[in-house]
């Protein structure tokens with residue numbers, strides 16, 4: 001029998017909408033949801049069947065035997081595993097309270113269940129990956145608009161000029177966005193791409209600047225200076241909506257294009273030319289702050305300056321600019337009933353100090369890395385149990401040794417994942433999640449020009465002894481005496497609870513796989529209808545709350561000294577067919593891209609006697625790794641680059657095990673180095689040495 005199921009891809013966390021064909025219970029075809037993606041899918045998404053129909057994934061619950069990380073496991077039943085976790089967790093919480101548990105996850109729209117669970121057991125300690133991803137950008141956005149980084153959608157379709165800082169849209173991709181980018185370029189949109197190396201996205205750009213690593217803030221200061229000097233900004237918008245413009249003018253006065261050229265390597269005349277173009281193209285201009293804006297101690301300010309550039313373009317709530325993402329309320333519609341509203345609010349302080357010790361950080365997910373110091377020092381209180389839920393900090397955060405030293409102090413470490421990650425492998429219990437084709441998720445709201453309800457539906461039965469989140473969290477809560485907060489016995493009952501009072505039922509998702517809450521987009525009134533959640537209600541170019549917390553609104557540029565010979569910044573990023581560290585073992589994707597290489601500037605390499613394809617040794621803080629050199633003129637001499645996610649250490653992943661270099665291991669000491677204002681980990685403040693690896697034969701000669 002054949003059927004067609006609308007669902008959502010899970011090969012990376014973009015979660016593109018998909019349509020799956022199933023024949024006699026076996027998935028045979030996946031494509032992008034035709035109503036949104038015109039059937040397109042990326043390479044990873046297309047390899048979804050290869051992930052499901054293979055054996056190298058957790059096949060049932062496992063309890064560790066022997067030492068942590070030793071790799072000895074016992075397969076057990078779900079009852080045994082859940083009883084074991086509930087018994088240990090119950091005893092820890094009896095002794096230290098609910099707050100002694102923390103849970104970290106991989107962000108995303110479907111987090112109602114883990115949040116319900118934590119609240120139900122009385123823990124305030126929900127956290128996620130974002131300190132390793134977008135926290136600087138998010139906090140910078142809050143400081144300017146009072147709205148987080150997800151408050152705006154970029155209207156690439158109608159944009160005339162897009163400026164990207166290492167935002168490699170065609171490789172670090174979202175299917176819908178990549179398609180929009182390509183069609184906008186085809187219809188004449190200009191693209192300025194700024195990176196320390198050339199990329200696929202850069203190769204489509206009308207202007208490519210190879211910037212000196214870590215100097216984007218200097219570039220932005222020079223650009224703001226030029227735009228103001230040339231009066232090439234939206235005066236009416238700035239006057240109506242901005243606080244602190246004259247302070248900004250005074251502040252950027254010294255940062256001339258010539259000053260900028262000396263720091264960034266980008267010619268002053270080019271900066272002036274860009275400013276002139278932008279002046280013609282505004283307000284249909286987008287400065288996309290991306291995720292990283294590189295990862296330095298000053299990345300908060302670098303990111304803040306891109307938000308300011310957008311404001312100078314007057315692009316807020318205009319076609320071709322940044323459009324405020326709207327929720328059901330903006331269209332006068334009721335939202336979903338939140339599952340996590342069922343348990344009472346937890347009033348305990350967070351163990352990471354966010355919200356009380358560090359008041360300038362957004363409490364949402366706090367800062368993951370600060371849990372490590374809480375564990376080690378039992379400060380502000382003992383943290384003894386950890387659930388990693390779809391999160392692999394031993395891959396995503398730096399300094400494995402420092403992380404393990406803290407994890408070793410935990411009395412319980414449980415992993416919920418559909419794959420074997422480094423963190424999963426280091427835990428005490430593995431509770432296998434079903435693959436994304438094998439399970440249902442709660443319904444979620446996707447804010448946007450038009451708000452939408454989205455959901456993941458099950459396409460096939462689980463191939464192994466795995467379960468969906470709703471079942472696992474409910475079963476655990478029941479065993480801990482908190483089952484009442486999960487008043488549903490099936491996904492259908494959970495969906496009915498969420499949709500009650502919205503006027504929709506799950507059947508409304510049948511036709512397209514999602515539900516749009518309106519037919520036509522509405523725009524807010526740019527004169528009187530914009531709402532910024534800052535204390536002044538305006539866009540704050542200078543922010544009193546930031547200054548009250550002890551940080552300047554506009555921070556002077558700090559010089560970065562040049563690096564000694566043979567020393568580089570190890571820059572990392574993505575490849576179109578891999579997602580972080582969890583696709584390297586996929587049979588198809590492994591076949592296409594097996595191993596990462598080290599990009600190195602060809603002239604610099606030759607001065608170190610390194611040739612293309614040579615084995616080189618990369619070292620930092622006592623950690624060493626071998627990798628093949630790839631010589632190219634398309635990378636800045638101060639940087640070397642590699643694709644993140646390789647160097648897997650889980651022996652059950654036979655294809656990926658031990659292949660390639662794990663870049664995160666090189667950022668020694670960086671677990672404690674983070675942008676003090678933005679909270680993001682500053683991986684790139686560390687440096688590595690690179691030298692040619694001499695074979696024993698060559699040595700003897």
Ligand SMILES: Nc1nc2c(c(=O)[nH]1)N[C@H]1C(S)=C(S)[C@@H](COP(=O)(O)OP(=O)(O)OC[C@H]3O[C@@H](n4cnc5c(=O)[nH]c(N)nc54)[C@H](O)[C@@H]3O)O[C@H]1N2
Nearest residue numbers: 010106129132133390391392396419421572580582644664
């Ligand atoms: N050195 C270095 N460090 C980095 C980065 C880098 O490039 N270099 N990148 C940083 C960035 S941007 C990020 S976002 C973090 C990411 O770091 P993580 O959040 O840890 O990365 P992922 O591998 O996406 O997800 C972790 C685990 O969750 C599971 N998972 C992910 N999504 C889903 C899903 O939708 N469903 C299910 N069931 N499981 C899922 C995967 O199987 C994987 O094992 O790493 C950051 N750290």
Ligand SMILES: Nc1nc2c(c(=O)[nH]1)N[C@H]1C(S)=C(S)[C@@H](COP(=O)(O)OP(=O)(O)OC[C@H]3O[C@@H](n4cnc5c(=O)[nH]c(N)nc54)[C@H](O)[C@@H]3O)O[C@H]1N2
Nearest residue numbers: 166167168172173194213214291294573574576578579580
């Ligand atoms: N295929 C694929 N797509 C993905 C993901 C994936 O794992 N695989 N992950 C998703 C996630 S979690 C994220 S956060 C996004 C990330 O999306 P991006 O931020 O676009 O992704 P990265 O590939 O990490 O790109 C970082 C780029 O920054 C450049 N760079 C490094 N240092 C500097 C610097 O000092 N200045 C400038 N201007 N550039 C610099 C690097 O050379 C690299 O090309 O991608 C998402 N999309």
Ligand code: SF4
Nearest residue numbers: 009012015016042045
């Ligand atoms: S970008 Fe690719 S892998 Fe990620 S969700 Fe979309 S189709 Fe899946």
Ligand SMILES: [Mo]
Nearest residue numbers: 132133134291
């Ligand atoms: Mo990310």
